[in-house]
Amino acid sequence: MNLEEFYAINSAYPWFFAFWAFVFGACWGSFFNVVIYRYPAKLSVVKPGSHCFACQTPIKWYDNLPILSWCILRGKARCCGAPFSMRYAIIEALTGGLYMWTWIVYSDDLGVVVAIWIFLALLICGLFIDYDTQFLPDLFTVWGLVFGFILSCLYPELHQQGGSGDPPLLEHIRSAALSATGGVVGAGVILWVGLLAEKFLRKEEAMGFGDVLLMGCIGAFIGWKGAIFAIFGGSLFGTLVVLPMMLVNSLFGTKLRPGKTGEVEEMAPPKKMDEAEDAETTEPEADLNMQAKIPFGPWLAIGAVVYLLLVRDCVDGYFESTRALIFSPVPLY
Numbered sequence: 001m002n003l004e005e006f007y008a009i010n011s012a013y014p015w016f017f018a019f020w021a022f023v024f025g026a027c028w029g030s031f032f033n034v035v036i037y038r039y040p041a042k043l044s045v046v047k048p049g050s051h052c053f054a055c056q057t058p059i060k061w062y063d064n065l066p067i068l069s070w071c072i073l074r075g076k077a078r079c080c081g082a083p084f085s086m087r088y089a090i091i092e093a094l095t096g097g098l099y100m101w102t103w104i105v106y107s108d109d110l111g112v113v114v115a116i117w118i119f120l121a122l123l124i125c126g127l128f129i130d131y132d133t134q135f136l137p138d139l140f141t142v143w144g145l146v147f148g149f150i151l152s153c154l155y156p157e158l159h160q161q162g163g164s165g166d167p168p169l170l171e172h173i174r175s176a177a178l179s180a181t182g183g184v185v186g187a188g189v190i191l192w193v194g195l196l197a198e199k200f201l202r203k204e205e206a207m208g209f210g211d212v213l214l215m216g217c218i219g220a221f222i223g224w225k226g227a228i229f230a231i232f233g234g235s236l237f238g239t240l241v242v243l244p245m246m247l248v249n250s251l252f253g254t255k256l257r258p259g260k261t262g263e264v265e266e267m268a269p270p271k272k273m274d275e276a277e278d279a280e281t282t283e284p285e286a287d288l289n290m291q292a293k294i295p296f297g298p299w300l301a302i303g304a305v306v307y308l309l310l311v312r313d314c315v316d317g318y319f320e321s322t323r324a325l326i327f328s329p330v331p332l333y
Helices: 003-012 014-038 068-073 087-106 110-133 142-154 168-200 209-252 297-327
Strands: 286-288 292-294
Touching: 003 014, 014 087, 014 110, 068 087, 087 110, 087 297, 110 142, 110 209, 110 297, 142 168, 142 209, 168 209, 209 297
Parallel strands: none
Antiparallel strands: 286 292
16 A cells, blocks of 8 residues: 555545554553653563552453553452552543544644654653653653654654745755754743743742753744743643632642542552652742642643644744734735
8 A cells, every 4th residue: 555545545534544543542552651650760661561569460461451441340450459540541542532633633744643643652751750740851851852853854744844845955954943943942931931930929949940841842843833832821721720729729728639549550650759860850849829739841731732733723823923913014004
């Protein structure tokens, strides 16, 4: 099957490959569960294989099916009945859904689809590790920035630079420039916001450098327009969620992030992470009400995904209209 036949089948039966993109994503989501638990704990993500942490029994392949196994087993291990979190199935379904939607939106270019899948993998793993530990490993930030720049050089369509009619080399150079600009703008704006917050709102560090590196990664993949939307859109999404929780915290004295239930599970978030190596970047927690603490990284990731998969054309059109208004004003008479 050549590419022309492939695209013809995809055009005639659009949901066929979309379904398999969901299955593919759900399988990767199962692996991401392993990474999210083991990487911060400095454990191998390959060995040993998946096993029950209650009785150490290896998990059979038919009990390790993404999403289905949790539903069939009703959240309890077959070997000993120990409970395991529903979050496994949620991450698998989330990854499958995002991979499927990426296929629906960008299936005209397979290279862009693969690049975005890699970007989503970095965000999903980094998001949940940050949520669990308030720590953003360099693997998902610094190396993510490098991957974003390399993929932008290889696939100019990632920054909508392909098919312009210009020489291919020029398209690749423009895409690389947009990636570099996005990384600088993303990291620079979030650093500026953090410094302003420290000066006017807090007298201590308000934002960890992990967020700065994460925004560099996001900007390298989606450009400066997407980076700006991720910062301010992510802040808005976070505010809409956190403010009601702050209100509950103030009224009832409950914790913003409830503690773990004590479930016995292989990939449960570690209770305490070892001190990071010098090469890694720790991220201080954002303080709310001087009691509740939340990470900012997940909201940046959510803003980036919303831009990339839902509102990219609208946001880019807004920036283009603003540019035209400023630099090419329409005469008033």
